[in-house]
Amino acid sequence: MLSRVGWKITAYSVLVTTLTIVLASFMINQALDRQFIAYLAESENERNQQIIATIQALYRETPSWPGIREDLEVLSLVTNSQIRIIDVNGNLLFETFQMRRGPRHQSMMEAGNASTYTTEEKIFFDNAVRARVQVTTVSQRMGRLHNTQDILFRQTINNSVIQAGFLSLLFALLISYILSNRLTKPLLTLLTSVRNFGRGDLSQRVLITSNDEISWLNQAFNEMAANLQNLEVIRKKSTDDVAHELRTPLTTIRGYLEAMSDEVLEANKENLGVVYDETERLIQLVNDLHELAQAQAPLRIKEDVDMVKLIRALVSRFRSLFQEKQISLDLELPTSALIRSHGRSLERAIGNVLINAWKYTPKGGAVNIYLESNQEYMILKISDTGIGMSVDDLPFIFERFYRADISRSRSTGGTGIGLAITREIIEAHGGQISAKSEINVGSEFTIRLKL
Numbered sequence: 112m113l114s115r116v117g118w119k120i121t122a123y124s125v126l127v128t129t130l131t132i133v134l135a136s137f138m139i140n141q142a143l144d145r146q147f148i149a150y151l152a153e154s155e156n157e158r159n160q161q162i163i164a165t166i167q168a169l170y171r172e173t174p175s176w177p178g179i180r181e182d183l184e185v186l187s188l189v190t191n192s193q194i195r196i197i198d199v200n201g202n203l204l205f206e207t208f209q210m211r212r213g214p215r216h217q218s219m220m221e222a223g224n225a226s227t228y229t230t231e232e233k234i235f236f237d238n239a240v241r242a243r244v245q246v247t248t249v250s251q252r253m254g255r256l257h258n259t260q261d262i263l264f265r266q267t268i269n270n271s272v273i274q275a276g277f278l279s280l281l282f283a284l285l286i287s288y289i290l291s292n293r294l295t296k297p298l299l300t301l302l303t304s305v306r307n308f309g310r311g312d313l314s315q316r317v318l319i320t321s322n323d324e325i326s327w328l329n330q331a332f333n334e335m336a337a338n339l340q341n342l343e344v345i346r347k348k349s350t351d352d353v354a355h356e357l358r359t360p361l362t363t364i365r366g367y368l369e370a371m372s373d374e375v376l377e378a379n380k381e382n383l384g385v386v387y388d389e390t391e392r393l394i395q396l397v398n399d400l401h402e403l404a405q406a407q408a409p410l411r412i413k414e415d416v417d418m419v420k421l422i423r424a425l426v427s428r429f430r431s432l433f434q435e436k437q438i439s440l441d442l443e444l445p446t447s448a449l450i451r452s453h454g455r456s457l458e459r460a461i462g463n464v465l466i467n468a469w470k471y472t473p474k475g476g477a478v479n480i481y482l483e484s485n486q487e488y489m490i491l492k493i494s495d496t497g498i499g500m501s502v503d504d505l506p507f508i509f510e511r512f513y514r515a516d517i518s519r520s521r522s523t524g525g526t527g528i529g530l531a532i533t534r535e536i537i538e539a540h541g542g543q544i545s546a547k548s549e550i551n552v553g554s555e556f557t558i559r560l561k562l
Contacts (some may be wrong), residue, residue: 124287159230
């Protein structure tokens with residue numbers, strides 16, 4: 112069964128075919144008229160030439176116009192033509208009147224069904240021009256087709272055109288039905304998938320069987336569905352992670368408070384310190400979530416930032432942390448590198464990468480910071496000799512609450528939001544961040560910012 116679009120395609124195809132047939136029929140009839148009129152004109156010209164040749168022969172036998180007058184009258188009557196003889200000075204010597212006065216000619220002229228054709232030639236005798244002859248004939252068929260053979264011929268042509276048109280319409284209807292069905296079937300399939308997807312079935316996908324615009328639309332739907340399904344998985348995972356991150360310190364706080372309330376534990380500095388630390392972790396988690404929400408908002412880029420000064424300021428701030436673990440910091444920076452950006456958010460993004468390098472680089476390791484620029488991008492690379500990450504972890508390290516260490520240890524893993532904040536900030540600047548890593552060798556983060 113055809114859809115509305117299918118019926119429209121079929122109707123348009125039949126309409127175009129019908130218009131084409133009507134136009135072709137009109138043009139065929141016009142072409143036939145032109146060709147037939149040309150044929151008649153040529154026939155009349157040949158007939159007039161034969162009359163002139165007869166006059167030429169009569170004059171050669173009797174070189175006197177009065178002497179052949181009667182012959183010319185008979186010739187005019189027999190051929191239904193008007194003959195006029197004009198001398199070399201332009202004087203009319205002879206003219207027949209049978210064509211103008213004949214009843215057949217009168218009836219044809221009164222019916223508007225006659226055409227005339229005039230041919231003029233010179234008459235030679237003894238290599239000299241003796242006169243000019245004008246022969247005018249009347250024809251019933253010059254302008255229109257009226258006799259029985261003409262009408263039958265035209266009817267045959269029109270009937271053939273009508274039969275061809277009818278067959279063309281049938282073929283057009285059949286072909287348009289097949290094509291429209293093939294065109295609308297994948298659209299109806301896509302519509303069904305879209306409706307199911309809208310009802311919450313995120314696993315809906317469309318089978319791609321061709322390489323055309325409709326298949327591109329299906330592919331775009333599949334990609335969108337896959338992305339939304341991944342986002343839904345991330346959302347659920349984020350909800351679980353937030354619940355987990357909140358549950359653990361809250362459970363610890365409640366346990367200590369209940370123990371101290373029941374006098375199982377003393378409300379001393381040590382126990383209250385544990386409650387305080389867990390409270391700090393909750394505050395840090397809330398702050399990180401707030402920063403993540405801010406990083407997802409559009410940035411108002413309104414200042415020129417010197418990346419070299421920003422990086423040196425961050426290194427100066429974290430230098431004591433690196434010195435405690437005896438981690439060397441190597442800087443490869445140009446003299447100056449200006450970029451139009453939001454300074455504070457960019458500082459937070461780069462700071463998160465530096466803190467990660469500090470956390471996961473063991474004592475005595477090294478961290479290298481390299482900055483360069485080309486015509487399109489400013490490229491910042493931060494590499495370390497830390498514990499590294501597996502290939503399976505790399506695609507997910509920029510997702511919120513994701514931590515590569517299976518134990519989810521807070522001593523190294525933090526809240527798992529830092530790199531997610533970094534990605535949001537970098538992408539808000541129109542840039543990109545990527546990472547490559549090898550276990551027990553180290554990691555390298557590359558940030559590309561558009562100039």
